[in-house]
Amino acid sequence: MQAFKRRTGWSSRTGWPLNWSACLLHLLMLGCGSESGIAASSSLSAASVSIVSPGSTDSGVKPGSILSDQADVGFVDPGSKLSQGWRHQTFMQVYVRAYRDSNGDGVGDLQGLIQSLDYLQWLGIRALWLMPITQSQDRDHGYAVSDFRQIETDYGSLADFDELIKQAHARGIAVVIDHVINHSAATHPAFMDARSNAHSPFRSWYVFQNTPSPSWQIFGSNPWRQAAPGSSSDYYFAAFSPTMPEFDWRNTAMLQWHLAHMRFWLNRGVDGFRLDAVSHLVENGPNDWYDQEENHRILAQVRTEISRYDNRYLVCEAVGKPLRYAAQDSCGRAFAFGFGPLVLRAARGDKTAFEPLVRYIRDMPGDGALATMLANHDAFAGNRVWDQLGGDQTAYRLAAALYLLQLGTPFIYYGEEIGLSGGQGLSGDPSLRTPMVWNSKAPLYGFSDAAKPFRNFSSNAADRSVESQKHDPASLLHHYRNLVRLRAQRLALAQGELLSVQVNGTILQMERRLGSEHLLMIYNLGDQVQPLVSDLFLSSKKPALIFADYPGMSREAQLILFEQQGFDKDLTVPMALRPTMPLHGGPGYLIPAGFSGVWLLAP
Numbered sequence: 269m270q271a272f273k274r275r276t277g278w279s280s281r282t283g284w285p286l287n288w289s290a291c292l293l294h295l296l297m298l299g300c301g302s303e304s305g306i307a308a309s310s311s312l313s314a315a316s317v318s319i320v321s322p323g324s325t326d327s328g329v330k331p332g333s334i335l336s337d338q339a340d341v342g343f344v345d346p347g348s349k350l351s352q353g354w355r356h357q358t359f360m361q362v363y364v365r366a367y368r369d370s371n372g373d374g375v376g377d378l379q380g381l382i383q384s385l386d387y388l389q390w391l392g393i394r395a396l397w398l399m400p401i402t403q404s405q406d407r408d409h410g411y412a413v414s415d416f417r418q419i420e421t422d423y424g425s426l427a428d429f430d431e432l433i434k435q436a437h438a439r440g441i442a443v444v445i446d447h448v449i450n451h452s453a454a455t456h457p458a459f460m461d462a463r464s465n466a467h468s469p470f471r472s473w474y475v476f477q478n479t480p481s482p483s484w485q486i487f488g489s490n491p492w493r494q495a496a497p498g499s500s501s502d503y504y505f506a507a508f509s510p511t512m513p514e515f516d517w518r519n520t521a522m523l524q525w526h527l528a529h530m531r532f533w534l535n536r537g538v539d540g541f542r543l544d545a546v547s548h549l550v551e552n553g554p555n556d557w558y559d560q561e562e563n564h565r566i567l568a569q570v571r572t573e574i575s576r577y578d579n580r581y582l583v584c585e586a587v588g589k590p591l592r593y594a595a596q597d598s599c600g601r602a603f604a605f606g607f608g609p610l611v612l613r614a615a616r617g618d619k620t621a622f623e624p625l626v627r628y629i630r631d632m633p634g635d636g637a638l639a640t641m642l643a644n645h646d647a648f649a650g651n652r653v654w655d656q657l658g659g660d661q662t663a664y665r666l667a668a669a670l671y672l673l674q675l676g677t678p679f680i681y682y683g684e685e686i687g688l689s690g691g692q693g694l695s696g697d698p699s700l701r702t703p704m705v706w707n708s709k710a711p712l713y714g715f716s717d718a719a720k721p722f723r724n725f726s727s728n729a730a731d732r733s734v735e736s737q738k739h740d741p742a743s744l745l746h747h748y749r750n751l752v753r754l755r756a757q758r759l760a761l762a763q764g765e766l767l768s769v770q771v772n773g774t775i776l777q778m779e780r781r782l783g784s785e786h787l788l789m790i791y792n793l794g795d796q797v798q799p800l801v802s803d804l805f806l807s808s809k810k811p812a813l814i815f816a817d818y819p820g821m822s823r824e825a826q827l828i829l830f831e832q833q834g835f836d837k838d839l840t841v842p843m844a845l846r847p848t849m850p851l852h853g854g855p856g857y858l859i860p861a862g863f864s865g866v867w868l869l870a871p
């Protein structure tokens with residue numbers, strides 16, 4: 269704290285006249301009056317605006333120079349064609365660079381994604397989260413943004429993006445995009461100006477100070493970076509990387525500028541945002557740079573603005589305290605870091621995970637406030653599910669059923685549904701971000717027609733394509749599809765009140781009810797057949813098994829279950845699942861090892 273200067277808005281170091289400061293703030297919010305030439309509400313074009321900088325003789329920004337992502341953007345809601353329920357259904361997290369290449373340059377793009385929408389619809393996906401699609405410095409994951417309103421050149425154009433929105437919505441699929449709210453790229457024109465000129469009007473957009481502050485350590489580095497080589501007088505704050513300078517979130521202009529970015533995309537029909545790294549917005553000192561209270565006030569304002577639009581969605585990445593950020597006075601939704609690892613341990617049969625998992629399920633907030641996942645694009649959240657489970661497909665199928673038939677909004681990480689492993693010869697984050705495997709034709713597996721993809725494929729690519737698994741009703745892909753469809757069909761799974769949850773031996777069971785729909789979910793997390801005795805099977809109507817999956821389940825049974833949406837109970841229930849009465853003194857079933865299933869108890 270001693271080295272960290274608390275800043276309240278406009279820096280006196282800029283020498284920027286107060287009236288101009290007020291004007292820029294006003295401009296960002298409303299425009300500085302018609303004579304300024306600001307088109308305050310023209311938002312459907314890639315609006316650019318001239319910023320006449322103050323003190324232009326000593327500022328790096330010349331009169332009339334342009335930041336293409338600086339103009340204010342008004343509120344113009346095109347409305348939503350999607351049904352309200354999509355926010356409770358299954359998302360697919362897509363890394364566009366790795367999804368499908370449409371033009372043979374070895375890099376995935378928006379047209380490739382458009383070509384993949386039929387597949388996503390077949391799978392039952394109701395929303396996409398696209399990792400950053402805006403222009404970036406990194407030319408890879410996209411989290412170093414150099415223009416918040418232009419499409420990454422490798423991915424295509426704004427016209428391609430508009431086409432994606434149109435085509436996705438036509439299939440009932442929402443499009444949610446990443447918004448990087450904590451930092452820009454070092455190549456963002458605003459930062460380049462701020463870095464090179466202590467009197468830049470953009471200096472107050474970032475966090476600068478005159479001393480190096482050696483006591484700070486974040487992720488193993490000092491986050492205060494030298495603004496110019498050899499300079500010992502200017503340091504800027506960048507926790508993640510020198511290429512990611514952080515915005516000054518004490519400057520209220522930041523909120524207005526970011527809200528304008530969001531309106532730019534919302535006005536085009538985007539269905540919402542995943543906000544990146546929100547735990548890092550505000551820093552208060554060398555020991556107080558994470559999860560600061562100010563973050564919640566900022567996010568609540570973002571949430572209020574997005575809620576002006578019809579049927580939109582907001583979710584935050586807050587690794588340390590998801591529940592706090594999922595609260596109504598903060599972001600309102602957050603990713604359930606911590607849930608996926610518990611599910612994976614339980615699915616492997618790790619008994620020490622059973623009770624913590626039960627507690628987690630018992631305490632989960634309703635209304636989709638938590639976004640669940642097994643893994644994502646970041647190595648800190650775990651390796652590819654395939655690798656974490658050592659390719660154990662029984663555990664894999666159990667884990668999928670445990671989170672897809674549960675409260676929260678589930679996010680499948682692209683390629684998870686076909687069991688992709690980490691990348692051949694890769695480690696860390698790149699290993700998790702390999703090209704999608706569409707067919708079995710090596711060496712490009714339908715991803716691209718290029719001579720070479722931008723990155724190696726997963727080690728198990730040859731065995732795990734979409735095409736080959738589509739032909740096999742017992743495949744992992746069909747299992748995911750069955751779960752996704754069941755979730756959409758039985759709303760009590762995602763939104764029902766929890767009536768009970770418990771674990772007995774290796775059997776995890778829970779009940780949910782929504783309206784008259786009363787469901788019982790059963791999982792056998794062990795490797796032995798277990799009896800399940802419950803009075804629930806005594807209800808007046810005969811309980812109907814509406815979903816089942818276990819090792820050795822016949823393809824015929826799977827087809828009957830999923831194509832006809834229910835067993836003909838008298839004819840096709842496998843022997844192990846026939847009601848056994850009495851069983852240990854009560855009504856019950858023998859539950860096979862690795863079983864996941866759902867009974868409809870009522871109606």
Ligand SMILES: [Ca+2]
Nearest residue numbers: 369371375377
């Ligand atoms: Ca391409």
Ligand SMILES: [Ca+2]
Nearest residue numbers: 514548549550
């Ligand atoms: Ca920050």
